[in-house]
Amino acid sequence: xxxxxxxxxxxxxxxxxxxxxxxxxxxxxxxxxxxxxxxxxxxxxxxxxxxxxxxxxxxxxxxxxxxxxxxxxxxxxxxxxxxxxxxxxxxxxxxxxxxxxxxxxxxxxxx
Amino acid sequence: xxxxxxxxxxxxxxxxxxxxxxxxxxxxxxxxxxxxxxxxxxxxxxxxxxxxxxxxxxxxxxxxxxxxxxxxxxxxxxxxxxxxxxxxxxxxxxxxxxxxxxxxxxxxxxxxxxxxx
Numbered sequence: 001x002x003x004x005x006x007x008x009x010x011x012x013x014x015x016x017x018x019x020x021x022x023x024x025x026x027x028x029x030x031x032x033x034x035x036x037x038x039x040x041x042x043x044x045x046x047x048x049x050x051x052x053x054x055x056x057x058x059x060x061x062x063x064x065x066x067x068x069x070x071x072x073x074x075x076x077x078x079x080x081x082x083x084x085x086x087x088x089x090x091x092x093x094x095x096x097x098x099x100x101x102x103x104x105x106x107x108x109x110x111x
Numbered sequence: 112x113x114x115x116x117x118x119x120x121x122x123x124x125x126x127x128x129x130x131x132x133x134x135x136x137x138x139x140x141x142x143x144x145x146x147x148x149x150x151x152x153x154x155x156x157x158x159x160x161x162x163x164x165x166x167x168x169x170x171x172x173x174x175x176x177x178x179x180x181x182x183x184x185x186x187x188x189x190x191x192x193x194x195x196x197x198x199x200x201x202x203x204x205x206x207x208x209x210x211x212x213x214x215x216x217x218x219x220x221x222x223x224x225x226x227x228x
Binding site for chain 2: 036042051094100102103104
């Protein structure tokens with residue numbers, strides 16, 4: 001069973017904020033929300049992860065709802081280089097928990 | 112973030128030959144590395160978990176005698192595709208795990224594109 005649900009594709013205008021949603025209604029209390037992205041023909045790139053609190057780094061912000069059943073990845077000022085497939089992954093984050101990729105969201109940044 | 116390299120980035124070989132792909136963690140030590148395979152327009156599929164100093168753990172349906180994994184040091188894991196055939200042509204990606212207090216993180220290599228003629 002898929003742990004997360006993401007829209008298959010989204011468009012965003014260059015320079016605008018890209019908001020990528022993810023539903024994870026069955027998340028457990030000890031599971032983190034991770035975001036990765038894969039630009040065409042490259043290996044996946046780690047973006048951010050969080051447990052309960054909102055997180056921000058130099059790449060993006062992660063907003064997790066209070067009930068933890070959904071989250072949003074925000075790219076504040078999208079550029080053409082942000083065109084990629086974005087994966088939302090829920091996992092415990094220890095050595096016994098593997099990363100299993102779903103289908104992700106294909107984000108198109110429009111010039 | 113941590114850097115993971117792969118070598119070679121691209122390889123073309125004849126059917127029946129063996130190909131070795133290297134995965135290195137450049138600025139950190141990784142007791143656990145992972146190998147993935149990705150076919151065109153598909154998502155990454157986990158093949159195996161590579162643990163330093165012990166045998167790899169393979170996912171269901173992955174032939175361990177065909178995809179040999181060696182994790183001889185804390186910075187190097189190798190994947191050897193033995194007796195490669197055209198159906199093994201794919202994009203092979205490794206990752207290395209960095210443990211941390213707030214959930215571990217996996218960093219991925221740039222991938223190796225294998226073409227078997």
